[in-house]
Each structure stands twice: as structure tokens, then as C-alpha cells.
Amino acid sequence: MKPVTLKDIAETLGISITTVSKALKGYPDVSKKTRALVKELAKTLNYKPNAFAVNLRTEESKTIGLIIPEIVHHFFSSVIKGIISQAEKKGYLVIILQSNESYELEKKQLDLLLSKRVDGILISLANGTADFKHLVEVIEQGKPLVMFDKIAKIVKCSKVIIDDRKAAYTATQHLIDTGCKRIAHFRGPLLPQNAIDRFLGYKKALLDNNMVYDPSLVYLFEDMTFEVGEMFAKKIMDEHTDVDGIFVNTDLVAIGAITEFNRQGVKIPEDISIVGFSNWFMSSAITPSLTTINQPGFEMGKKAFKQLYKEMKAKKNKKEVIPKIIELETVLVKRNSTK
Amino acid sequence: MKPVTLKDIAETLGISITTVSKALKGYPDVSKKTRALVKELAKTLNYKPNAFAVNLRTEESKTIGLIIPEIVHHFFSSVIKGIISQAEKKGYLVIILQSNESYELEKKQLDLLLSKRVDGILISLANGTADFKHLVEVIEQGKPLVMFDKIAKIVKCSKVIIDDRKAAYTATQHLIDTGCKRIAHFRGPLLPQNAIDRFLGYKKALLDNNMVYDPSLVYLFEDMTFEVGEMFAKKIMDEHTDVDGIFVNTDLVAIGAITEFNRQGVKIPEDISIVGFSNWFMSSAITPSLTTINQPGFEMGKKAFKQLYKEMKAKKNKKEVIPKIIELETVLVKRNSTK
DNA sequence: GATTTTACCGAAAACGTTTTCGATTTTGTA
DNA sequence: TACAAAATCGAAAACGTTTTCGGTAAAATC
Known part of the structure; x- marks a missing residue:
């Protein structure tokens, strides 16, 4: 019932605990014969070192x-x-x-x-x-x-x-390069660094291309869910019909938005282009498949x-x-x- | 640098390790005064019991x-x-x-x-x-x-x-109840019990409703991926145009199938009804949303x-x-x- | 004031391992 | 044979805690 210890092996073999320990750990100062003996017995008894004791002794x-x-x-x-x-x-x-x-x-x-x-x-x-x-x-x-x-x-x-800022810049630049003139951003929460950096990358890309940065085009979400994407898509259609590109902080939200746009007959990418972030496996599955930034988790x-x-x-x-x-x-x- | 131990506290307080240990663990045989003293010092020194030693001693x-x-x-x-x-x-x-x-x-x-x-x-x-x-x-x-x-x-x-068999039975019965006459099953791998049970539930529902069980309508996958769903959907369209319902072992595969059917203009649920399994959050997001069995993970x-x-x-x-x-x-x- | 009870404390063993260091035995060399 | 070197072994300490058990001092009882 009780787990076997070094002591058990030592006693049945008539040698010391020290030698048993050394034999098992391959110390040089134990003869081949006893080493073999110890190892064999350890195996047949299914000896497993007591991790607690080892931890205590080795401090790791x-x-x-x-x-x-x-x-x-x-x-x-x-x-x-x-x-x-x-x-x-x-x-x-x-x-x-x-x-x-x-x-x-x-x-x-x-x-x-x-x-x-x-x-x-x-x-x-x-x-x-x-x-x-x-x-x-x-x-x-x-x-x-x-x-x-x-x-x-x-x-x-x-x-x-990852360089969130650079990646976001690349994503936004891609929207610009493919002809988008008015680009919104669905951004993540206020505090986390990566949401900040992605926002900054988005902003910088706009400014570097001499486009106006319009704060009202930045939608901030706290929980990243599919439903947030749907909701923001609706808001875009209500509030900013001139938007023709969106850079979304995360794929799931982007996919929510795509679904809503699909439902409303907004054509992607003809009417609105969308870039996501993270390359979640569903982003290649959705129709249309989602352009995104691959984030190697x-x-x-x-x-x-x-x-x-x-x-x-x-x-x-x-x-x-x-x-x-x-x-x-x-x-x-x-x-x-x-x- | 080194973490503080019971000994450290004992020495600075001029009492024994035993008493320190007992004071911290709320043993009754230590006076209120020393208990307070010990606890205070322990807190200021940020004492944390050495988990390794505790483990060794208590064997847990x-x-x-x-x-x-x-x-x-x-x-x-x-x-x-x-x-x-x-x-x-x-x-x-x-x-x-x-x-x-x-x-x-x-x-x-x-x-x-x-x-x-x-x-x-x-x-x-x-x-x-x-x-x-x-x-x-x-x-x-x-x-x-x-x-x-x-x-x-x-x-x-x-x-x-969960009762996979019963759940699968319910799912299949629902297909039958809503008018499906020829029901396929995308089943999971051969060995795991839940894939077997879901298959058996599907089969039993068919037989209980006096429908023929046709093994050629059972498609077995090893890896559950979106792509498998797409592939099986294609196969169904090629091999079994008369199929009007599918019970799928898992939502992801079901969603793959739905996507492919959508692409090919097959109407869901008019042409083919689909029931998934697990109630993955995307199953309420896809269009059409997926009927499924909720599996409370x-x-x-x-x-x-x-x-x-x-x-x-x-x-x-x-x-x-x-x-x-x-x-x-x-x-x-x-x-x-x-x- | 003597005795019992209660309150409080500490010595010591134990958990099972690792490792140092000294002791013993064996082997090799002269 | 004598001695040095090498090979092999084990005693013991240490890691930090928990807990038993006995001991002493204080309080309570008579």
C-alpha cells in the first residue's frame, strides 16, 4: 500500500540508503554490480522517488x-x-x-x-x-x-x-492600399497594451497616408464577442454610411460584423472591406473569408x-x-x- | 534573499519553532500574546510556509x-x-x-x-x-x-x-419529427465511447421509427475539422441526393457542412436539415443558426x-x-x- | 500551604531525499 | 611484502514542516 522508498530498497538489499540513491542517480562511486542490483529491484518494486522529498532537498x-x-x-x-x-x-x-x-x-x-x-x-x-x-x-x-x-x-x-502596432499599421495600410478612403476601427478595451498599440498602429497608418483621423470612427468594446461585432456593424450602417473599411481588433468580432453585413446585404469587400486580427481558424471558414493578421499563439x-x-x-x-x-x-x- | 522560515521567526522572537508553527496554525495551546506576536512578525516578514516541506510532512x-x-x-x-x-x-x-x-x-x-x-x-x-x-x-x-x-x-x-446515446437519439428524433425521411450521420472516430454512443443513438432512433438504417449514410471522420464538414457535404451532394437530414457528431463539422451547402445553393433547412452536437458558441452565429445538443462543458x-x-x-x-x-x-x- | 488542574511551551522524531566527507576495501605498483 | 592509488561504500547532516508527548509554570481548588 505505502509507496516504496529508498530505505525499502536499501534494507532488502542489505546496503545503505546512500548507495541506493547514488546507484539510481548514476554516481560514479558505486560498483557496476550493485548499481545493476539496485536498478533492477527499483524497477520490479516500481520505485518512484518521492517528489516532495526531492523538492524539499533540491529546492526546485x-x-x-x-x-x-x-x-x-x-x-x-x-x-x-x-x-x-x-x-x-x-x-x-x-x-x-x-x-x-x-x-x-x-x-x-x-x-x-x-x-x-x-x-x-x-x-x-x-x-x-x-x-x-x-x-x-x-x-x-x-x-x-x-x-x-x-x-x-x-x-x-x-x-x-508581437509588434501589435506594426501589425495594425500593416492591416490598416492594406485597407488603404486597396482603395479604402474612410476606415473605422473596432478597438479592444482601454487598458491592455495590445489594444492600445493596435489602435495606435491604425491611427499612424491613417496619418502617414494623409488621411484624417476621426475619433468617432473608433468603436471600443469591453467584451470581445460575436455579438459585439454584429452590434458595431449595425452602428456603422446607422451612423457612418461612408465607411468603406474596418480594421477590427480581433477576428471573432470581425466575423460577427461580417455576418451582420451579410444579413443586411452589405457587400464585402465591394462596399466595405474588413481586416481582422489573430487568424482564428474560423476566419478562413466564414464567407467571405477574412483577411487578418496571423498571431502565432x-x-x-x-x-x-x-x-x-x-x-x-x-x-x-x-x-x-x-x-x-x-x-x-x-x-x-x-x-x-x-x- | 532566502525565504523566511519558522526558524527565523522563532529565533528573532526567542521562542521555539514548535510554538511558532502552532501559533500560525491556531493551536489552542499557545497564549494569545505569543500568538499575536508570531502572527504579526510572520506578516511583516512575509512568511510563506515552504510548500515542499508541508507536502513531505502531510503527504499531500x-x-x-x-x-x-x-x-x-x-x-x-x-x-x-x-x-x-x-x-x-x-x-x-x-x-x-x-x-x-x-x-x-x-x-x-x-x-x-x-x-x-x-x-x-x-x-x-x-x-x-x-x-x-x-x-x-x-x-x-x-x-x-x-x-x-x-x-x-x-x-x-x-x-x-452525458448520455450521448440519448442525446443523439433526441437529435435524430427531432429530424424525424420535422419530416426528414432519409437521415445521414457524420460520426466521430471508431474508438471513443461517445462517438460510438452517438452513432448508436442515431441508429436506434431510426429503427424505433421504422426507418431503414443505411450504413452508407454514415460518414466517419478521424479529425474533427471545419474542412471535414465541407468535404462530407460535397460527398452527400454527390452520393446521396435524397438525404434530407444530417445528424453531425460535432458542431464544428456541422458548420463546415452548412457553409458548403450554402455555397452550393442547397437550402437549409428546406432541402436538408442539420443537427449538430455540443452547442459551440459559433452555432448560434452561423447562418442559418445551428440546431444542436447542448453539452455543458x-x-x-x-x-x-x-x-x-x-x-x-x-x-x-x-x-x-x-x-x-x-x-x-x-x-x-x-x-x-x-x- | 498543599494539591490538583489548567495553560503554555519545547524537545525530538518523522517525512524521504541528496550530498559531503571520511572510512574501508580492493587493486596496482614497486 | 609494503605502500600508494583507486574503487566502493555509508554515516550523518540538511531541507522545513507537523505533531506527539512530556515538562514547567501559573492558576485554581481545597
């Missing part, structure tokens, strides 16, 4: 924490998948917490992970997070931390991101873990780490929602 | 393992969210592993969780899993295990499921954790647990893809 758990705003979300679940896949390769397990876009929860969860003594932390910030003290504390404590996607620029730690997860891994290793070897900004490439995927 | 980690076939999947990520939300309430953390629908990986991961000594395990089986020895071993070891959604009926443990996750929690508590109190089958309600959500 081979476990990392991950805090993410929302799990039920195609982009984020892709990131999670990337993180887990990479972590598994390196023998790390990952504990996932969901902040639900709440700053308070995020703070509490960070604390929880710290008290569980995970070896490192990966985090994507909640929309509600405007204060970063909790993050700074983690770093000051010397615990490896890397942020991804939704980051805080001020905080001194490694980050894996899986890749981002992989890179984020890899960077964290480096920093955990560095910490173990008592080496200094200099924070690194890793920027992933985004590409414009041209489909049928633009000319 | 307040951590559970979760093995899931695929994370990037709306239903499963909803389940994950349900599990995590419930676990957090009870002070449990969850380690997530992804089997990628591979039996080999699933086995390895189960072993990994066991060696990490999680307090309990939640699992949804991979499509490739046909042998259940690895699961039986977990149970024989006395480690609480509950399966959800994709289960093995033979294995003696608690399970949280979040709820399933919650229930699965709750059951596991009961079993973990029972184990702690050395009480026997009798495996429980928890069946969640499914409802037919009528929309516009059926008459």
Missing part, C-alpha cells in the same frame, strides 16, 4: 505557474498548448490559473504560485491590471518571470510579444517557456539574466474580405 | 492532475475552466497535461502525475486508448481518479458524463472536480468510496437549421 519542483486571463479562447488555449508542449520536453509541469481579467485575482494567484514555490512564472496580464507592484515583487524576489502577449512595458523582465507559448527555462537554468547556476524582448513575426493573411 | 500537495486529449478545443477548454474554478475554491491547484489523443502519451503522463504525487487525477481519454490497464493501476494504488466525457465504461471509478468540469474532491477527502479519512456515475442533462437547442 520542476513545475512552473501560468496565469492567463481566459482559458476558453482560441488564441490563449493555443499559447497554453505551446507552453505545455515545450515544458513537457524539458520535464516541467505547468500549473494553470485563470485571472478572469481581474487584477485582484491575478494578484492573489501570483501569491499562491509563489507560496507553492513554482520554479518560474509565465503570465499574460488581465485587462484590469494597471498597477504592477505585484509583478515587480516577484522579480525582486529573484523568481524567474516572463510575460507574454499582454504585457506591462515598464516591468523589467523578459517578454514575448502556439509559437508564442513555446518561446515564452523557452525563455523562462533559460532564466530558471541561469538562476540555478547563479548567473545574471538580462531581460530579453522576443518579438514574433506577424503576417497579413490576405483573403476575400478585402479587395 | 493540494494539487491535482488533469489529462485531456486536446486543449485547443472549445468544449475541453470549457471543462478545464470549470475544473480550475472549482479547484481554486477548495484551495487546489491543477496541473494540465495534453495527451494529444495518443494512448502512449496518456500512459506516460499518468505515470508522471503519479510520480509527482498529485492528490488526485482527472482524465478524459484519448481516442487512441483501447487498453485500460494504466487506469486500473492508478485505482488499485488507491489514488482518487475520476473520468469525464471520454470514459471507459469497464473501469471502476467515478465518471461524469463548464458544468462537467465543476462536477468532475467536486466528485474528485469528495474522493480525496474520503481517502484522507480512510473511508471507502463507491464509484459514482454522474450524468449531466443535455437539451436540444432548436434553431434554424431544422424545420
Whole structure:
């Protein structure tokens, strides 16, 4: 019933715990004969080292924490998948917490992970997070931390991101290049950096092309849902019939808008061109298929873990780490929602 | 730099480690004065119990393992969210592993969780899993295990499921009730129990209504993708022009089919009625909106954790647990893809 | 004032592992 | 044979906590 321990093996073999431990870990100062004996018995007894004891002794758990705003979300679940896949390769397990876009929860969860003594932390910030003290504390404590996607620029730690501003610029420029004269923007919430950057990219593209930036053409949503897209599409038809292009912060909302435009007989891209963001798999499925910016979630997860891994290793070897900004490439995927 | 320990507090206060520990844990045999003193110092020093030591001593980690076939999947990520939300309430953390629908990986991961000594395990089986020895071993070891959604009926443990057969029966019956005479089925892979059950429910509904069951109307897919739906829709138009209803194993495939039918001018539901499965949020967004079976993922996750929690508590109190089958309600959500 | 009760505290063992360092045995060399 | 070198082993400490059990001091009882 009780799990077998080193002691059990040592006793039945008539040797010391030390030797058993060394034999199993391949230390050189144990003879081939006893090593073989130990390993064999360990296997037949199905010995598994007590992780709790190992953790206590080695002060590491081979476990990392991950805090993410929302799990039920195609982009984020892709990131999670990337993180887990990479972590598994390196023998790390990952504990996932969901902040639900709440700053308070995020703070509490960070604390929880710290008290569980995970070896490192990966985090994507909640929309509600405007204060970063909790993050700074983690770093000051010397615990490896890397942020991804939704980051805080001020905080001194490694980050894996895309250039949201550039990508948004590219998206908007594409609308301009294909003849759009009056371009609206469905933007994300106020606080998160990537919504800000995408908005800024949109604005800059307009100005660089000598087009007027009209704030009334910017529609801000808090929850990104299909229905928001439908609603904003209706608003556009009501309030701004002259709009002939829309850059949307995220595919799901863009698809909602397309659906509504389809319903109302607005022709895409003839009447209105639309560019989304993230290249969700449904964007190639919808009719017309959606031109969008590819946001490599899986890749981002992989890179984020890899960077964290480096920093955990560095910490173990008592080496200094200099924070690194890793920027992933985004590409414009041209489909049928633009000319 | 180093985290503060009970010893640190004890020394600065000039008392024993024992007393500090007891004070913090609210033992009655420590005076109010010292208790207050200890608690205050602990707070100012930001003392956090070393989880590794606690785990070792108490033989529990307040951590559970979760093995899931695929994370990037709306239903499963909803389940994950349900599990995590419930676990957090009870002070449990969850380690997530992804089997990628591979039996080999699933086995390895189960072993990994066991060696990490999680307090309990939640699992949804991979499509490739046909042998259940690895699961039986977990149970024989006395480690609480509950399966959800994709289960093995033979294995003696608690399970949280829906009645796939009944739900499929309801879906098919609805097609029949609305006048469909020749009903096809896009079914899931060969092995997983829920694909089998849904197929059986479909078949039984046909037979109960004195309709012929025609195996050539059953299209089996391995990967559930949008494209599979498109492809099968084409096949139906080629091979079985008389089909006027389809029960599809999963919404995504159904939506692929709808898209293709739309493209080809096949009218839904006039020419062909379609019922999906799972009530993915896009099924209310597509045109026409998809009639489907609601599969409560979040709820399933919650229930699965709750059951596991009961079993973990029972184990702690050395009480026997009798495996429980928890069946969640499914409802037919009528929309516009059926008459 | 003597005795019992209660309140409070701490020593020590235990959880299972890793690792250092010294001890012993074996082998090699002269 | 004597000695050095190499090979092999084990005792013991340490990681930080929890908990049992015994002990002392204070309070209560007579």
C-alpha cells in the first residue's frame, strides 16, 4: 500500500540508503554490480522517488505557474498548448490559473504560485491590471518571470510579444492600399497594451497616408464577442454610411460584423472591406473569408517557456539574466474580405 | 534573499519553532500574546510556509492532475475552466497535461502525475486508448481518479458524463419529427465511447421509427475539422441526393457542412436539415443558426472536480468510496437549421 | 500551604531525499 | 611484502514542516 522508498530498497538489499540513491542517480562511486542490483529491484518494486522529498532537498519542483486571463479562447488555449508542449520536453509541469481579467485575482494567484514555490512564472496580464507592484515583487524576489502577449512595458523582465502596432499599421495600410478612403476601427478595451498599440498602429497608418483621423470612427468594446461585432456593424450602417473599411481588433468580432453585413446585404469587400486580427481558424471558414493578421499563439507559448527555462537554468547556476524582448513575426493573411 | 522560515521567526522572537508553527496554525495551546506576536512578525516578514516541506510532512500537495486529449478545443477548454474554478475554491491547484489523443502519451503522463504525487487525477481519454490497464493501476494504488466525457465504461471509478446515446437519439428524433425521411450521420472516430454512443443513438432512433438504417449514410471522420464538414457535404451532394437530414457528431463539422451547402445553393433547412452536437458558441452565429445538443462543458468540469474532491477527502479519512456515475442533462437547442 | 488542574511551551522524531566527507576495501605498483 | 592509488561504500547532516508527548509554570481548588 505505502509507496516504496529508498530505505525499502536499501534494507532488502542489505546496503545503505546512500548507495541506493547514488546507484539510481548514476554516481560514479558505486560498483557496476550493485548499481545493476539496485536498478533492477527499483524497477520490479516500481520505485518512484518521492517528489516532495526531492523538492524539499533540491529546492526546485520542476513545475512552473501560468496565469492567463481566459482559458476558453482560441488564441490563449493555443499559447497554453505551446507552453505545455515545450515544458513537457524539458520535464516541467505547468500549473494553470485563470485571472478572469481581474487584477485582484491575478494578484492573489501570483501569491499562491509563489507560496507553492513554482520554479518560474509565465503570465499574460488581465485587462484590469494597471498597477504592477505585484509583478515587480516577484522579480525582486529573484523568481524567474516572463510575460507574454499582454504585457506591462515598464516591468523589467523578459517578454514575448508581437509588434501589435506594426501589425495594425500593416492591416490598416492594406485597407488603404486597396482603395479604402474612410476606415473605422473596432478597438479592444482601454487598458491592455495590445489594444492600445493596435489602435495606435491604425491611427499612424491613417496619418502617414494623409488621411484624417476621426475619433468617432473608433468603436471600443469591453467584451470581445460575436455579438459585439454584429452590434458595431449595425452602428456603422446607422451612423457612418461612408465607411468603406474596418480594421477590427480581433477576428471573432470581425466575423460577427461580417455576418451582420451579410444579413443586411452589405457587400464585402465591394462596399466595405474588413481586416481582422489573430487568424482564428474560423476566419478562413466564414464567407467571405477574412483577411487578418496571423498571431502565432502556439509559437508564442513555446518561446515564452523557452525563455523562462533559460532564466530558471541561469538562476540555478547563479548567473545574471538580462531581460530579453522576443518579438514574433506577424503576417497579413490576405483573403476575400478585402479587395 | 532566502525565504523566511519558522526558524527565523522563532529565533528573532526567542521562542521555539514548535510554538511558532502552532501559533500560525491556531493551536489552542499557545497564549494569545505569543500568538499575536508570531502572527504579526510572520506578516511583516512575509512568511510563506515552504510548500515542499508541508507536502513531505502531510503527504499531500493540494494539487491535482488533469489529462485531456486536446486543449485547443472549445468544449475541453470549457471543462478545464470549470475544473480550475472549482479547484481554486477548495484551495487546489491543477496541473494540465495534453495527451494529444495518443494512448502512449496518456500512459506516460499518468505515470508522471503519479510520480509527482498529485492528490488526485482527472482524465478524459484519448481516442487512441483501447487498453485500460494504466487506469486500473492508478485505482488499485488507491489514488482518487475520476473520468469525464471520454470514459471507459469497464473501469471502476467515478465518471461524469452525458448520455450521448440519448442525446443523439433526441437529435435524430427531432429530424424525424420535422419530416426528414432519409437521415445521414457524420460520426466521430471508431474508438471513443461517445462517438460510438452517438452513432448508436442515431441508429436506434431510426429503427424505433421504422426507418431503414443505411450504413452508407454514415460518414466517419478521424479529425474533427471545419474542412471535414465541407468535404462530407460535397460527398452527400454527390452520393446521396435524397438525404434530407444530417445528424453531425460535432458542431464544428456541422458548420463546415452548412457553409458548403450554402455555397452550393442547397437550402437549409428546406432541402436538408442539420443537427449538430455540443452547442459551440459559433452555432448560434452561423447562418442559418445551428440546431444542436447542448453539452455543458463548464458544468462537467465543476462536477468532475467536486466528485474528485469528495474522493480525496474520503481517502484522507480512510473511508471507502463507491464509484459514482454522474450524468449531466443535455437539451436540444432548436434553431434554424431544422424545420 | 498543599494539591490538583489548567495553560503554555519545547524537545525530538518523522517525512524521504541528496550530498559531503571520511572510512574501508580492493587493486596496482614497486 | 609494503605502500600508494583507486574503487566502493555509508554515516550523518540538511531541507522545513507537523505533531506527539512530556515538562514547567501559573492558576485554581481545597
